[in-house]
Amino acid sequence: MDFLEIDSVEISFKNKPILNGIYLKAEQGTVTGILGNNGCGKSTLLRIIFGELQPSFKSLRINGKRFSKPFLTSNEVKYLPQFHFIPKSMTVQNAFYHSNIDINNFYTLFPELINLKNQKFKLLSGGEKRIIETFLILKSNAKFILLDEPFSHIAPVYINRIINLIHKEKQHKAIIVTDHMHKYIIDITDTLYLLKDGWSKEIKNLSDLELYRYLNF
Numbered sequence: 001m002d003f004l005e006i007d008s009v010e011i012s013f014k015n016k017p018i019l020n021g022i023y024l025k026a027e028q029g030t031v032t033g034i035l036g037n038n039g040c041g042k043s044t045l046l047r048i049i050f051g052e053l054q055p056s057f058k059s060l061r062i063n064g065k066r067f068s069k070p071f072l073t074s075n076e077v078k079y080l081p082q083f084h085f086i087p088k089s090m091t092v093q094n095a096f097y098h099s100n101i102d103i104n105n106f107y108t109l110f111p112e113l114i115n116l117k118n119q120k121f122k123l124l125s126g127g128e129k130r131i132i133e134t135f136l137i138l139k140s141n142a143k144f145i146l147l148d149e150p151f152s153h154i155a156p157v158y159i160n161r162i163i164n165l166i167h168k169e170k171q172h173k174a175i176i177v178t179d180h181m182h183k184y185i186i187d188i189t190d191t192l193y194l195l196k197d198g199w200s201k202e203i204k205n206l207s208d209l210e211l212y213r214y215l216n217f
């Protein structure tokens with residue numbers, strides 16, 4: 001089973017420390033969730049793992065071996081950022097073609113969206129864009145999948161289908177996911193971390209989310 005670990009992350013923006021006490025492990029066959037308040041550094045951490053952001057220091061290991069290259073390859077990691085990454089003038093069909101993913105698999109899961117096939121990406125609703133981008137990332141061949149707010153703007157009926165897809169895809173992938181819809185995150189994750197004041201803490205007992213003032217039960 002492949003696994004990724006990151007620790008000793010040090011990053012500041014304008015002399016304000018953002019992350020300084022992180023440990024996170026994501027294993028193939030599992031979903032790793034990250035919760036935390038706005039601005040605590042969840043996206044920053046995912047961007048560092050992806051290699052898009054270089055901190056002053058980090059230790060990233062795959063299967064226990066230090067990974068020193070600046071970027072993981074696209075076979076190793078795929079990242080769903082908070083912003084839309086599909087070019088605005090690309091059609092839905094072409095987005096699937098360029099990602100090398102069979103669009104029919106998408107329509108099997110989301111038959112209601114079949115009419116979007118020839119539509120340009122910029123003309124889709126925020127939720128439609130999110131569903132398509134999340135699907136493309138989840139169905140990629142990468143070993144490690146990073147999802148930054150996959151559920152934002154998405155109706156509950158579609159969220160449930162994405163959750164089913166996450167359960168299916170995690171069989172041969174390690175999935176790291178963060179979202180403010182904490183109930184879904186708590187439900188789908190095998191390992192849960194809370195980010196707060198620059199550090200991460202693995203949450204084994206949900207009452208700790210209240211103790212660390214993330215939730216009021």
Ligand SMILES: Nc1ncnc2c1ncn2[C@@H]1O[C@H](COP(=O)(O)OP(=O)(O)OP(=O)(O)O)[C@@H](O)[C@H]1O
Pocket residue numbers: 013014018036037038039040041042043044045
């Ligand atoms: N490029 C940047 N330059 C300066 N400050 C930044 C930059 N990127 C992020 N920050 C700051 O770092 C902090 C962490 O940002 P980040 O986007 O990682 O938070 P987050 O936990 O993902 O928040 P949210 O849940 O609101 O999306 C914030 O205070 C943000 O303003």
